[in-house]
Amino acid sequence: LLPLRERIRAFSKAPVPSTVADKDGDEQDIAGWAGMLRAARHGKLIVFAAGNENNYNVPMHSATLPYLFPDVLDRYLIVANLTPDDELHVTSTSCGHTASYCVSAPGTDIYSAAGNFISRTGGPITEAALNLGELTEEPDYREETGTSMAAPHVTGAAAVLMQRFPYMTAEQISTVLKTTASDLGAPGIDNRFGWGKINLKEAIDGPGMFITAADIPPEHYVPGSYTNTQFVANIPGVGGVLDAGTPLERQCSGPECALDIWRNDIGGHGGLTKEGAGTLVMTGSNTYAGPTLVNQGRLTINGSVTSDVSVQGEGIIGGSGTLGSLTVRRGGTVAPGNSVGTLNVAGDVSFAPGSRYVVEVGTDGQSDKLQSHGAAMIGGGEVAVTLENHNNLLTQNEVFTLHGQQYTILDAQQGVSGRFDSVMPNYLFLGTGLGYQWDKVLLNVGRNNTSFASVAQTPNERAVASAANTLAPGHPVYESILHSRTAEEARQAFRQLSGQVHADVASALMNDSRYLRDTLNGRLRQAEGLVGSPAIRANEDGAWVQLVRAWSHATGNSNATGYRASACGVLTGVDTAVNEWRLGVATGYTRSSLHGASGSEADSDNYHLAVYGNHQSGKLGIRGGVSHTWHRIDTKRTVNYGIQADHDTARYSAHTGQLFAEAGYSIRGSRLNLEPFASLTYAEFRNNSIAENGGAAALRGGKQHKNATVSTLGLRADKKWQLNQGMTVAFRSELGWQRLYGDRKRGVKLRFTGTDAQFKVNSVPASRDGMVLKAGAEATVNRNVTISLEYSGLLSQSYQDNRLNAGLSWRF
Template identity: 55%
Template sequence: MILNKRLKLAYCVFLGCYGLSIHSSLAAYQDPGRLGAPDSWKTAEFNRQWGLEAISAEFAYARGYTGKGITIGVIDNAILSHSEFSGKLTRLDNGSYNFSYDKQDNMSFGDHGTHVAGIAAAKRDGAGMHGVAFDADIIGTKLNDYGNRNGREELIQSAARVINNSWGIAPDIRRDAKGDIIWLPNGRPDYVAFVKSEVIAEMMRSKSSVEWGSEQPVPTGGHSAMSTLLRAARHGKLIVFSAGNYNNYNIPEAQKSLPYAFPDVLNNYLIVTNLSDENQLSVSSTSCGQTASYCVSAPGSDIYSTVGRLESNTGGAVNREAYNKGELSLNPGYGNKSGTSMAAPHVTGVAAVLMQRFPYMSADQISAVIKTTATDLGVAGIDNLFGWGRVNLRDAINGPKMFITKEDIPQEYYVPGSYSEKQFVVNIPGLGNIVEPGTPVERRCTSSECSFDSWSNDISGHGGLTKTGAGTLALLGNNTYRGDTWVKQGVLAIDGSVASNVYIENSGTLSGEGTVGAFRAARSGSVAPGNGIGTLHVLHDAIFDRGSQYNVEVADNGRSDKIAARRAFLNGGSVNVSLERSQNLLSQNEAQSLLGNKYTILTTTDGVTGRFENANPSYPFVKVALDYRGNDVGLGITRTDASFDSLASTENEKAVARAVETLNATEPVTETAKRSVAIPAAEEANLLQSDGGEAQAVNEEASIVAGHPIYESFLGFTSARELQQATRQLSGQIHADMASAQINESRYLRDTATERLRQAEGRRTATDIKADDNGAWAKLLGSWGHASGNDNATGYQTSTYGVLLGLDSELFGDGRLGMMTGYTRTSLDGGYQSDAHSDNYHLGLYGDKRFGALALRAGGTYTWHRIDTSRSVNYGAQSDREKAKYNARTGQLFIESGYDWTSDAVNLEPFANLAYTHYRNEEINEQGGAAALRGDKQSQSATASTLGLRADTEWQTDSVAIALRGELGWQHQYGKLERKTQLMFKRTDAAFDVNSVPVSRDGAILKAGVDVSINKNAVLSLGYGGQLSSNHQDNSVNAGLTWRF
């Protein structure tokens, strides 16, 4: 404590200081601290401030909690612009610093506030030291600020959530007859002792004026500091106050006793005493005294932190004269100080770290966590010296250790009217929701703890817990608190134990697999044992009232949620059955059948009284029936009358759904499954015979039988959308798509053969076929296509690239015969993360016969395909990747006639052609999980005709020759338009047909090109070819530059 009623202060406005300069430096830093490794945070910077390890700060850092996003307020001397505060300090004072002078006029800088701020939140940058909450921001204002700025009110209205106060009023020091200070044997001055009754009486005398001052904005200097702090506390701030440095026998002064006049803010107040490095109360430290119920202890002796020093630029004296001459500099640095002023910012930093850790907690709840997790020192429990004990971040980050009521406070330290709340009300709001709305500390809860958090400490005390908010709170400890537990919103998961009674109402849910004393689920309250599937243990009574919910999760291996209680009273309520979806059935070699299983969902030692109102599965394909058997309640599961395909909407979906429907009958039964049987029809009927539709008995012989993984996964669907998404992914449409694409793209071979024949006939054709005078030619092929999806089939995209080669020769003067070969690669991207690739090897014959202007062209090709497919299956909790490699072949025959009509302006060729294509694949055998498919050898054919007109023209300019060509045709498909493939699930005979996008009955053929002869040696070419219809669009573009030597 440096500020007191005898302190003489001088002020220097920063911008007007004569020759005063401030030096700082900032270095880059790579922090070695790692999550989950507390010791990795103990760097040299950490170790220079022994208080960090004393409060176990490294354990908070290793969990990722450093005060980030929290703002700390400091009321003290002005805080120096030190490098440790770079980018994080906001000052609300008049811009001046604090200086003092001794009797010889020597001048010193008031760096008390700088030292305090560093302990709380100095940066972790590898230099000097760092604060407890090194990622927190700081807002500082001066205790005595006589400027025009209202810094204290700005601080109250700011985002600061905790305010440090390392100041106070010192008692008188005893003096001897000569007027000299009396010194105690320990070297301390002999302070006059405060008397508890007098201190409290002094506070009560100020009550009216303090309260009046707190009800309005705090004016500028001279206003009561107590009014400031009362107003701040009532605005949701946590007030941290140093106890004083007036020896152990002394107690805090009246300002620290403000909660005696205003017990409503006691939970927002923390008084702090000073510990030595031996966990003893420093000889200088005031005791907690009358503030013990809201007092803690923290390191405060010989603490290394940020300071500032006035230094001479000339090596001369540091005094007023040198200052006036501009010979002084204000330099930041580091130094040691002792006192409760240094202990308080440790607690302020702890509070900031915990505010990040528990973003949903209010200031009074953070205070409760700090107090109840403190390490007890001295006399057991709350005591005069240490209060609650030494702050302990290692324990504090795991939640409170006590729900405090007045019964937990020793009578001698109890503040009348305090600790009146019986319940610790925790609001886990859900991600993105607002907490403490309408206050200066209103904020949006954005970290993961806002939706789910767990407390692992053992919680005691006379108070209880009320859980609100949409999120989940898990209690992991052995909790013996005596108050009731209420779950009013969201989920309370008991994974440890709670000795008290638990009441669930509104939209609250009790879950977990721990132990509770008893519970009562009221209307709209829910019980859902386990985290996933598990058992909730109840020492005494489990009670369900009308309108309550028992949410039971069951698995196909016979496991289910369960309540194990002494007694159960069923006054109604609904049993809502859901299926476990945590496992990936598709990855299993064997699945177990859900149907026919029986489960025990409630078991007691002393009996069940009453019944549930009903049992409600949330699934269209599953029905449940309850069975009351003495001390237990059982549950049986059978199929509904709804078939899988009743929720399908397209032919592909229906085909897959019908195939899946047969899997339950076709799956072989394992030796394990042979030892159990399904529920016979007569027994199933018996399940449904009861008053109000409840079952009276579950087949005692029913147990686990084998089932197909896909069939079992369908039982868990809750909507038509889920089934439709699944059937589309299971269908294997990629195989039908690839077959369709190979048939469609066979046209590139016949088009190339036709173009080559026309080229040899002397007609103007595309220049992308490069031929020599001996009839050898080559063509680079590149194209892309798109098939538009419809209600039944998803669309796909294709691309084909490669090279075609040929050799032909004139025959009898009016004909030509040739052969061709080549390699192309086709890539296909289908729906639902499916894709395929095909390596294609081609061989063909072609020829023509000319009858004057009439030309007859024909040919045939044969292609070998090596196909690789891959597709994803992802629905619900199911995930798999299926891959296949197989061969296929495509053969085609084609014929065309064209008539050449030539004029001076344009050359025309009407034409007609007919093509027959036949595709056949070898066996398809996917590798993967339960969703893998197989297919037999199968084939499909297509016949198409084209009627069209080709045209070309050429004209010459002074510098270039330009040739244009084009083709327009109408293509017509004969026969069936569907392109389908028959597939079945592996190791079954459950076959189904899957259709690709159908071809269009009619479409257009469009080609265009231009050749520009730049000179006698160079020709620039650009061409486009396309097949366009409502369902398919195939396109190719080519460009080239030909240079003749």
């Protein structure tokens, strides 16, 4: 055999013809053997039919190649033919001396593709006719029997497993097929059936055995085979590269590349090595004798393994099952449970310097735990505390508090020796410490000295944080902030909880009060015979109407977020001359809408009532009025930070009162009419109690008020031109400086449910100074048709208000 082996080895290393002659002149298919050897050594699985030699105990000579090259045995599978009754068919060759790499599969009366030669010329079916090209093959199907019908079952099963386990090698697929086969004949591996009948249902749940030479009966063992004692599960993660730098290099793309589950009970004398960044979960009762080495990624034991488990490098061991023993070396991590859970160890547990024990603490009083029936030897390492991925706390009225809790994280029946080097809470507001008893390690969790407000960066954040810090342990808002890992997470919570929309809507409605007084002043100027607002439509009896459509924007600053607002509606009134005065009354309805940050919104239905009047003394005009507006406010806001979420709504009433006066001096010129003016306004906003509906983040607020005094100094200019054919064009403009007196802050006091501690959250502050700008034009096409366009704006550092009115009037 030695010369034959050398000739096959030589041919396997270079291109060769399909057949060669040996030294005696006999042709042997050495080239074919060499090709199979080459394929096997490049990671291919070779599946052979055993042959059809009427139960002869020696399979086809090609199937014996592993005897010459035992290193490829685990990539060879020989297949015997079974009847429907799971008996070896009378024509099938037995597994014989290939039993250690032989399986059985159905191969009797298999409906299979076949073909028959037919003559193109109508002549006889002969080899000569075939060579002359006179024959063709007619495709057909028919029942066939033989190991060539059995082998495709194994090939197909292997293909299914290669898709099921995309990270496995050819030899591992072979191992899964062999070790999950249904035993036939004599128990274990035998001459007739080999490993038994392939069982794909079992195979898709993983290996049934980790094979070493000790698992092969001596009479079937091929010397030099089954030398690998560890089954390497290299689960690289989605996108990971397997067999890099070889002809089999490929990218692992299925979900099993990130997480796979083996459900079989695995035996054998071999062991398991976990490599790759992915996760392997084992749920069976595993009795394999070799060690379990976790070098990379996570191995989760939810069943049991009787072997000794060692974790090192970048490996993680977890789950809620049972281990034989546990050694955590430098770089290795223990993380019991699948979330919070207990990992049991039948023997001893040891931690080396540089090891890590990750303890997850739940919101129900439970924590991760190592339960050892042996002793625990702690030679250092770190305990890292994390919080369970809990549910949304804001949907609850009261939750379990972490403050002041104590957990048993390691329990060793035969005692604990040594200490961990450190404990890391991994949380901003939680402090942790370890306690040691004779047979236990305890974890104490409580508040540290970091206050909520100390990580806030803005006045609004500090106000919310200070109020939240007064909440009792167990309050969902308090506990949710307690879970913050970083300062930015905490600040996001403060911003989301602030309820700034209530301050925003109050500020916006105070700003909107200018629409009513501007309309009334414009109407009075119109009645004085000056060029008034072209958007105000009035008849000769003093009745008038104006449509309102406006947009405004407040720019956020380092404390408060900005918002966008709009208003639309109609204002109407009637006025008349009374001696030297003109007096009137006005009413109307507008609707204001506001959109703030983080999905907060507010709408207000506004109902207006005002009295106004003016007195003209020569060129001096005095105008003024008083108004009251009733608001029905609806707010809604969405709270989102981390996995916390709440949706809070409120409906409450408010009102705005204002008193305004203006003096203007009319200067009429041949080319342009001017009016320098000065105005003064006092406005006050009051809201009734605020009570949000929602979850634990819902806010409350009492009755509050705020006021503003505003002056404006400016100049108006207008001009009217009479054109041909009765057409007139009028132009009106205004430029002014607006000044705000007093406090610029626009805030509201709120509180969380369950506490009396209020916090004040501010909207964007009002601008101290601003520019008032108006421009309008009106064209009378004829006595019946008038076209008008008007712009009005208030421009300041943090607030911009713009109105645009276009109109077409047709009298008939």
